[in-house]
Amino acid sequence: MNETLKPRPAPIRRLDRWTAHLAPVAHGLFVAVLICGALQVVRRPRFAKIHLPLVAAMSAVAGTGSDCPLTVIEQNARERAGLERHPTGFVSHYLVEPFHPAGITPAIRKALIAAWVIPNLVGYAAAIRRPRSEERGRLSAITR
Secondary structure (H helix, E strand, O other): OOOOOOOOOHHHHHHHHHHHHHHHHHHHHHHHHHHHHHHHHHHOHHHHHHHHHHHHHHHHHHHHOOOOHHHHHHHHHHHHOOOOOOOOOHHHHHHHOOOOOOOOOHHHHHHHHHHHHHHHHHHHHHHHHOOOHHHHHHHHHHHO
């Protein structure tokens, strides 16, 4: 922890601790929506209004090599709460390192990108090919 910072009051430290513990939960949900969101778009096309901005934001973060803002929030909250910071980001620390202690290697990076891109391609392809609800209504009336 930075020695120049003044000690924080207990309620603020408690809030930092809560933030440090809830940020990975939010991060996990974010990752789940990134991976599975396109499949939800197949059922509810309006969900694309939520999913596509998340994909664009993640693409920008990944494309620039920046730290994910949720990781920054978690790490800063952990430091302010007096907890140890993780040396890596969310995906590496919580999803890769428990199974592969060496962290994210180039092969694992490719697998992670595939696990993110493939469900999105499949989901959006299915959403584009799926008839609109009014067309489905006419088709079901015709087939009855």
